[in-house]
Every structure is written in structure tokens, then in C-alpha cells.
Amino acid sequence: MKNFLDEQLMKSRTVAITGHTRPDGDCVGSCMGLYNYIVENYPEIETDVYLESFAECYKVISRTDEIKKPGDADKVYDLFICLDTSQKERMTENAEKYFDQAKTRINIDHHVSNTGFADIDHVVPDASSSCEVLYDLLDDEKISLAAAEALYIGIICDSGVFKYSSTGEHTMLVSGKLMSKGINTARLIDGVFYEHTYVQARLLGQALLNSQLVLGGRCIYTVVDREMFARFGAGRDDLEGIVEQLRLTKGVEVAILISENENGAVKFSFRSKDIVDVNKVASIYNGGGHIRAAGCTVYDKYEEPLKKFLENIEGQLAANV
Incomplete structure (x- = not known):
């Protein structure tokens, strides 16, 4: 399964990405990690990311200013990727129509309650986060600092900074790989997990x-x-x-x-x-x-x-x- 995502991307000219309603750190991190990965490695693909509003602290992630809200116009994407969403009904509000109309639909998640609602369902319930699941589907050499920061944020949020029971050896291995990209871990952990307004x-x-x-x-x-x-x-x-x-x-x-x-x-x-x-x-x-x-x-x-x-x-x- 390592390269199936890149294979689907290479066959697509238009891609949409979304997560669940009321997005948390793992949702924003996985969606923006993938968005940055595609924009930087597949510039020929027209890519849109749809998310509802989220906490200010996650706006440290690169390109969050490019996030869109689903509109009224019909749009048929070659590929629609839904992340960190256990049920189709929990998808970003009004994004479901784009999902339904897309030629190929992928569901990437880590919730044990995932209902398997896409053409390709890749769910790893033992993973700490959807960001950990997503990392395993990406080419590490193509992951930039911007994408790495987004993925790392998702992991620390859903793992409680590595203290929840879902944290495993692989979680730490992935986090170490992301840290090697040059992440300022102290700044990210303080900014998105501990600091409050x-x-x-x-x-x-x-x-x-x-x-x-x-x-x-x-x-x-x-x-x-x-x-x-x-x-x-x-x-x-x-x-x-x-x-x-x-x-x-x-x-x-x-x-x-x-x-x-x-x-x-x-x-x-x-x-x-x-x-x-x-x-x-x-x-x-x-x-x-x-x-x-x-x-x-x-x-x-x-x-x-x-x-x-x-x-x-x-x-x-x-x-x-």
C-alpha cells in the first residue's frame, strides 16, 4: 500500500482534500500535510482543500490561508481524499457533494469506528493519528519542512504529546523522521498544545x-x-x-x-x-x-x-x- 497514493496522484489532474466537521489538530495537520505535499511535488495538479474554521493555533501550518469553503457550483474532481473522518456524514459541511461526484474517492483514517465509505479505504486503527497513517503513504524524500510540521502537529495533538495509549514505537519512529526535516519541536508543542488565549x-x-x-x-x-x-x-x-x-x-x-x-x-x-x-x-x-x-x-x-x-x-x- 506504500505507493498507492502517489499512483493515484499521478493519474489525476484535479484533487480535493477534506476532513471532518469541527476540525482538530490531527484533521488540520493531515489535510494540510497532504496539501503541502501535493502542491510542492505535483504543481501540475489543481488542488483544493476544504475545511471549516479551526483554532487559531493551527494557522502556524503553511498555506492554511489557501483553505477554501465548499461553494454552490458543481465541480467534479479526478480524486477526492477524505482524512481523519470516521463517517461520511461527519465530513466538512457541504463537501459531501464533491466527494459523491469525484471519479475516485479515498478515505484515510485511524478511527476504529470508521465505516469504510470510499472507493479506497485505508484505515489503521492502531495508529496514533491520521497523520501517522498518512506519513506511511508518502515518499519521505518528498516531504518538505512545511508538510512535516503539519504532520507533526497532528501527531502531537492526537497522541497527547506521545502520552496516550495509541502512541507506539512506530509513532516515535515517524515523529523522529519528521523532526529530521528541521522542525522546531518546542515551538510547535507549546504553540498548539499548551498555550491558551x-x-x-x-x-x-x-x-x-x-x-x-x-x-x-x-x-x-x-x-x-x-x-x-x-x-x-x-x-x-x-x-x-x-x-x-x-x-x-x-x-x-x-x-x-x-x-x-x-x-x-x-x-x-x-x-x-x-x-x-x-x-x-x-x-x-x-x-x-x-x-x-x-x-x-x-x-x-x-x-x-x-x-x-x-x-x-x-x-x-x-x-x-
């Missing part, structure tokens, strides 16, 4: 103050409602890092971030440490992700879904006593 810091502080310990201290959750977003002048991008901070609470196995969308939908984000499979928890409401990190969206008030999630978590904890 003042708005993010205030929102995080209030979210922690509002948090609740349940299930005998084994689970913690907090709610960020629309009133909190308005009070701090925050957006959804400012939620970055909250659920991870909750997960770090001593004695906690599962952390849950509950956040309200403007359309009334409620987003649940789950993280676990060692025992609970949160992919199974999220699947109760047709969500998914990974064993230790998953999410779902519920079009209802959060109380009843939360009750069901906690029952599932409690059952998993009891089964592992």
Missing part, C-alpha cells in the same frame, strides 16, 4: 469550577452552555483542552465535556484512562471515535443522554473490578 483560560477555569464528580469519583463531567460562550466571548474552538484537563483529575477514569451548539444540539466529548471504552459509550447515540477518546452529538437536552452514558460507564467499571 485569555478567553480559553477563563472558559477552562469556569468549566473546572462547574465540574461534577460522580460514580464514586471515577467520572467527572462539566457543561459549557450557550450562556458561558456568550459571557466569555468564546467559540467552539475555545473548548480545546478542557476535556483533557478534566481527565487529569486524580482518581478519575472517565472525563466528559458537554457543550451546547447554537442550533440546540449538544456535543459530548469523552476521554478515559485505562479501563472504559468510550467508543462504546458514544455509540449509544451513534457517535464513535477511539477506545480512549470519542464523541457524539445529541439533538436533545443533555440530562437524559448523560444518565445513559453514566450507566454504561458504571457497568464497564464494575466489570473490571
